[in-house]
Amino acid sequence: MTFEDLKLISPILKALKDVDYTTPTAIQASAIPLVLNREDVIGSAQTGTGKTAAFAIPIIQHLVNETQNSGGKRKVQVLVVTPTRELAIQIAESFTDYGKYTNLRNTVIFGGVSQGKQTNALRGGVDILVATPGRLLDLMNQGYISLQHIKYFVLDEADRMLDMGFIHDIKKIIAKLPKERQSLFFSATMPKSIVALSQQILRNPKKVAVSPVSSTAETxxxxxxxxxxxxxxxxxxxxxxxxxxxxxxxxxxxxxxxxxxxxxxxxxxxxxxxxxxxxxxxxxxxxxxxxxxxxxxxxxxxxxxxxxxxxxxxxxxxxxxxxxxxxxxxxxxxxxxxxxxxxxxxxxxxxxxxxxxxxxxxxxxxxxxxVEDHPFPQTDRPMNASEKKEVEKEKQRKKQEFFANRNKKKGSQNPGFRRHKR
CATH class of the missing domain: 3.40.50.300 (P-loop containing nucleotide triphosphate hydrolases)
Incomplete structure (x- = not known):
């Protein structure tokens, strides 16, 4: 199978050629036709198998085929939410690569940096927004972002979202999304909690599972x-x-x-x-x-x-x-x-x-x-329950001692502190 077989438009095929994409990966071959058919999708695939392209490529095609920029400021039509700054940047770069020969605009927002550049990009108008949950909610609360025109919603690395405690943020974001939308979940692992969440958010989702999480690459x-x-x-x-x-x-x-x-x-x-x-x-x-x-x-x-x-x-x-x-x-x-x-x-x-x-x-x-032939073999044995308890007790003792000494040192450096204590 080739990307041409997936009935992709010529601007996307040209962009894929520029990045040396010739044959779709298993997750891409399975998911792209479903997304193009406007199905909600819950997809799992081993890390490194091309999940980003599996949702970005068909979404770009949808946007190009729909009426765009009929005057006025661009409105955010695509929202991709992901847990980390690095992943958000990488996804935004992928949208830029695959949409190179379209007139679509995307931007990425994340915490830990000044919001100035991000809000300037939003003021200019964007079609596709990639975001981490905290900064997204922050800018929504400040009035910089409205989700009322979202047509396509992607939750990427859904399992790690839950691991990192983002579940409440995700639910706040979803509550602001239009009911009529296409929703996609992509994740490397699919624990029961993710499946349960997907059932609340996705409409009759098609499941795509390529290489279950229990597998590691043969290479x-x-x-x-x-x-x-x-x-x-x-x-x-x-x-x-x-x-x-x-x-x-x-x-x-x-x-x-x-x-x-x-x-x-x-x-x-x-x-x-x-x-x-x-x-x-x-x-x-x-x-x-x-x-x-x-x-x-x-x-x-x-x-x-x-x-x-x-x-x-x-x-x-x-x-x-x-x-x-x-x-x-x-x-x-x-x-x-x-x-x-x-x-x-x-x-x-x-x-x-x-x-x-x-x-x-x-x-x-x-x-x-x-590998047994190395100069630092294992000679210690695992601790039993009582030994672990003793080690934990010793850790707590040292911790208390550390803080007691620190407070004592602060007091000796500040005579006023000692007088106040008396």
């Missing part, structure tokens, strides 16, 4: 290194001695952990940058650009920040922390081996994470290949 080789918690970083340095690992996307469970990993890599003169929610938008975009341009060898990311990172020909993903949700593992390693390219996934597992590996192998029905 990705998966390896597991077991070690102790205390030797994780040493093992990471050992793995990075491989000169063929020119570009590595590394996942950390926490923002603090990501910063710590970058700091330790810098000590060994390994160029690295972190991307997570505490970084400003400019910092995140610079880190991503430096990584894509080869200025940084390692990009350390948290799961939420990594949504939307799309890097051509990325070969290596490292799980420094094993995710406690097996679906997240599938998302992570899907960042490499995209579009039929080969990829290598490496997971560094401490004793307390062994159970997570078991869950991943159950979900994917694949055994991850264990």
């Amino acid at each position: 990705i080789q998966q390896y597991l290194y077991t070690t102790n918690k205390s030797s994780k970083h040493d093992l990471l340095l050992h793995i990075l001695q491989d000169a063929e690992m020119e570009q590595v996307l590394l996942f950390s469970r926490t923002k603090h952990g990501a910063d710590k990993i970058v700091k330790n890599l810098h000590k060994r003169r390994i160029e690295a940058a972190a991307i997570h929610g505490n970084k400003s938008q400019n910092q995140r975009q610079k880190a991503l650009k430096d990584f894509k341009d080869g200025k940084k060898r390692v990009l350390v990311a948290t799961d939420i920040a990594a949504r939307g990172i799309d890097i051509d020909k990325l070969r290596h993903v490292i799980n420094y922390d094993i995710p406690n949700e097996p679906e997240t593992y599938v998302h992570r390693i899907g960042r490499c081996g995209r579009a039929g390219e080969e990829g290598i996934s490496i997971s560094i597992c401490e004793p307390e994470e062994i159970a997570y590996i078991s869950d991943i192998e159950k979900l994917t029905r694949q055994k991850i290949e264990l």
Whole structure:
């Protein structure tokens, strides 16, 4: 099958040729005809299989075929809501690419930056709006955005929307949409909560499921290194001695952990940058650009920040922390081996994470290949329940001690504070 077989208009076919798209992916071949037929769609597909094109291309065709710009300011007819800034930017860029030979306008809005440029673009009039939930509601409340002319609504990465606590925001947005509209849900995973939400919002949706979430791309080789918690970083340095690992996307469970990993890599003169929610938008975009341009060898990311990172020909993903949700593992390693390219996934597992590996192998029905020949073998055993309780108790004690000492220090530096306390 080719894109011509999908009965796409010539301006879109010309734009697709410019970006070297020749054959639709499975999700595109299944979803595009349904969207062109004005069906509501709930679609799930493995990350990296082209979900954005599956909804953007037919929506552009709808808009081009409909009467447009009959005078006056352009009104927002398409709303795409997505959880992260990076993904929002990427989707807007895709609309620009696919609509290159049309006169459609799109813009993207997200938080973490000044709203000036975004509101200026909105004042000029746009056809397609890509947004993160918080900034969208904010600008709606300020009167910059009206949803009353929306004909096409897309909720992308719906599963992560719920994970990130956006459910109430999404319901507020949906309440402002016209009842007569075409609605599309696209997500890499489809937990029951997403299916239940879709039933409230979509009208007789057609389901498109390509490569269930339990599957990982056949082009990705998966390896597991077991070690102790205390030797994780040493093992990471050992793995990075491989000169063929020119570009590595590394996942950390926490923002603090990501910063710590970058700091330790810098000590060994390994160029690295972190991307997570505490970084400003400019910092995140610079880190991503430096990584894509080869200025940084390692990009350390948290799961939420990594949504939307799309890097051509990325070969290596490292799980420094094993995710406690097996679906997240599938998302992570899907960042490499995209579009039929080969990829290598490496997971560094401490004793307390062994159970997570078991869950991943159950979900994917694949055994991850264990690498035993390395200098930092796992010698510790997982803690039992009482040991975990003691460790948690010790953490709380140290936390209380830290704050007590800090308050004491503040008091000693401020005599007025001590007098007031007396």
